[in-house]
Amino acid sequence: MKSNVTSDLHVEHVTKTYPDGTTALQNISFHVNKGEAVALLGHNGSGKSTMFKCLSGFERPTSGSIYLQGTDLASLSRRSFKPVRKKLGMVFQHFHLVYNLSVFQNVLFGRMGHHRSILPVMAPFASSDNRDRAMMCLDRVGLAHLADRRSDQLSGGQQQRVAIARMLMQEPEIVLADEPIASLDPKAGREVMELLWDIVEEQSLTVVCILHQTEIAKNFADRIIGLHKGQIVLDTPASSISAGELDQLYYGSGRKAAHA
Amino acid sequence: MTTLTAPARFKRPSWVTVVTVGIFAGLFVLGVQHAQISLERLFSGILNMFGFISSAFPPNPERIAPISAAMYETFQIALVGTVIGVLLSLPVALLASHNTAPHPSIRWAARGMVSAMRTIPDLIWALIFVISVGLGPLAGILTIIVDTIGFCARFFSERIEEVQKGPSQALQSTGGGQLGVISGSIIPISFPSFVGTSLFSFEKSIRAAVVLGLVGAGGIGVELSTAFTLRNFDEALMIIILILIVVIAFEQLSSAIRKKVI
Ligand SMILES: Nc1ncnc2c1ncn2[C@@H]1O[C@H](COP(=O)(O)OP(=O)(O)OP(=O)(O)O)[C@@H](O)[C@H]1O
Ligand SMILES: [Mg+2]
Numbered sequence: 001m002k003s004n005v006t007s008d009l010h011v012e013h014v015t016k017t018y019p020d021g022t023t024a025l026q027n028i029s030f031h032v033n034k035g036e037a038v039a040l041l042g043h044n045g046s047g048k049s050t051m052f053k054c055l056s057g058f059e060r061p062t063s064g065s066i067y068l069q070g071t072d073l074a075s076l077s078r079r080s081f082k083p084v085r086k087k088l089g090m091v092f093q094h095f096h097l098v099y100n101l102s103v104f105q106n107v108l109f110g111r112m113g114h115h116r117s118i119l120p121v122m123a124p125f126a127s128s129d130n131r132d133r134a135m136m137c138l139d140r141v142g143l144a145h146l147a148d149r150r151s152d153q154l155s156g157g158q159q160q161r162v163a164i165a166r167m168l169m170q171e172p173e174i175v176l177a178d179e180p181i182a183s184l185d186p187k188a189g190r191e192v193m194e195l196l197w198d199i200v201e202e203q204s205l206t207v208v209c210i211l212h213q214t215e216i217a218k219n220f221a222d223r224i225i226g227l228h229k230g231q232i233v234l235d236t237p238a239s240s241i242s243a244g245e246l247d248q249l250y251y252g253s254g255r256k257a258a259h260a
Numbered sequence: 261m262t263t264l265t266a267p268a269r270f271k272r273p274s275w276v277t278v279v280t281v282g283i284f285a286g287l288f289v290l291g292v293q294h295a296q297i298s299l300e301r302l303f304s305g306i307l308n309m310f311g312f313i314s315s316a317f318p319p320n321p322e323r324i325a326p327i328s329a330a331m332y333e334t335f336q337i338a339l340v341g342t343v344i345g346v347l348l349s350l351p352v353a354l355l356a357s358h359n360t361a362p363h364p365s366i367r368w369a370a371r372g373m374v375s376a377m378r379t380i381p382d383l384i385w386a387l388i389f390v391i392s393v394g395l396g397p398l399a400g401i402l403t404i405i406v407d408t409i410g411f412c413a414r415f416f417s418e419r420i421e422e423v424q425k426g427p428s429q430a431l432q433s434t435g436g437g438q439l440g441v442i443s444g445s446i447i448p449i450s451f452p453s454f455v456g457t458s459l460f461s462f463e464k465s466i467r468a469a470v471v472l473g474l475v476g477a478g479g480i481g482v483e484l485s486t487a488f489t490l491r492n493f494d495e496a497l498m499i500i501i502l503i504l505i506v507v508i509a510f511e512q513l514s515s516a517i518r519k520k521v522i
Contacts, residue, residue: 056433086435096426098445100452109444113435118443163430170434 007031008206014064016050024050026230037207039217042227048210052178086113089172093179095159099152103162107134110169137165157188177209214246320494334479337397338465341404346458349409353416378410382468386477397478404465411461419453455521459514
């Protein structure tokens with residue numbers, strides 16, 4: 001079954017029940033068009049990370065299907081998942097750099113999916129094309145001067161920039177981010193978010209970004225999807241969303257007045 | 261006011277504990293009786309020891325050249341065996357770790373092999389190899405290889421299983437394959453620990469290689485065993501001193517390197 005061709009991501013009736021019986025997602029359906037930026041909001045435990053893992057193929061939905069540019073993820077074996085993953089750029093809350101290697105090496109790793117062996121992404125053996133490209137990506141996030149530094153000697157904000165450079169190196173078509181700024185202070189968080197959004201707009205990438213900051217979500221996203229106990233309770237263009245709707249997502253109706 | 265009762269100071273031991281302690285106490289007494297430990301024997305033992313020490317002093321450096329050559333051979337056995345053992349340990353450890361093994365059955369096979377290598381004492385391995393490849397350093401090297409795999413593959417694998425999932429997941433998400441994930445994140449992250457374990461294993465190998473000569477697997481142990489058999493205690497002392505110097509020197513060196521790496 002081929003899905004709607006204009007949407008990059010198509011989620012249909014996805015339910016996820018973990019082996020211990022927790023149902024984290026219940027009958028979720030939405031789609032994201034090419035070049036659209038969606039913010040996924042919801043309180044702790046509402047199922048956002050589970051959605052992220054299903055979209056990236058690290059978890060399989062218990063039922064329902066996910067189409068990525070028309071490809072049904074469930075139909076893919078481990079091996080045939082690789083070319084699909086190549087199109088998916090991911091940004092994580094805890095950056096996930098290989099902490100005891102250099103910044104440069106970490107960015108080079110972003111190119112892994114483009115080569116059959118791993119030698120072309122190892123700093124000492126990489127082609128000059130890859131090396132130049134890595135430096136350009138680092139320059140794009142403003143860290144070219146730190147290329148030689150060990151990754152764990154960078155601040156959190158800088159590490160997330162390196163992770164973004166690694167993602168750029170990959171040349172993805174769709175970006176998935178799980179709370180990319182949750183471990184950063186407000187200033188660094190805003191800067192990283194602006195950088196991520198500039199890049200995404202430049203290259204007109206499709207984005208699904210999990211966030212906790214409603215303000216930031218409203219500023220950056222085209223559309224906001226709200227999850228509550230594994231179900232979609234909100235799916236609205238960011239421009240027309242009201243503060244009340246957002247508050248309700250986090251506090252439930254009882255606290256609405258206090259936060260108006 | 262409610263009174264709060266603290267738990268009792270002593271708990272009555274369970275009968276399993278009582279029986280276990282009883283069995284061990286019984287075995288201990290039987291063991292002492294079996295070894296025929298008596299005051300006279302201890303006393304004459306001390307006298308014999310004095311005999312050995314007085315005839316061992318001063319150490320005899322006459323045959324220092326062949327002894328040093330034998331020590332050098334021991335060192336070579338330890339070095340060659342450890343290097344090959346460490347290199348083989350890496351793939352074995354990857355096959356034995358749950359986050360890198362291609363299949364659970366392979367993992368169990370690899371683990372079983374490593375435990376067997378570790379559980380069978382090195383002197384027994386040495387006897388087996390002396391029978392299969394003959395007397396001399398090759399038997400020693402093979403023994404050290406097996407010994408090193410038993411030790412290193414186990415600790416490598418423990419480290420590999422502790423590696424956080426995050427970086428591996430990130431590399432996987434760029435479209436990298438299993439080999440890319442292993443060489444890009446798992447090995448680099450575990451590398452300092454691998455180096456520490458390998459150096460430690462080298463220290464262990466030097467001590468092991470000394471003893472291997474006693475069963476004919478090459479090196480200084482052969483000299484030591486001969487000196488004792490011929491009752492050349494002064495030469496034996498010389499050999500022991502040389503062993504001490506070399507082992508201590510390498511322990512110092514390797515702990516210095518380990519501190520630098522970790
Ligand atoms: N591996 C797992 N096994 C069992 N239950 C899980 C697992 N991962 C998540 N859950 C459960 O699924 C539900 C949704 O979790 P999820 O991590 O998706 O929430 P979240 O919206 O990302 O929360 P947060 O904002 O805290 O990150 C929770 O009840 C959680 O306990
Ligand atoms: Mg989460």
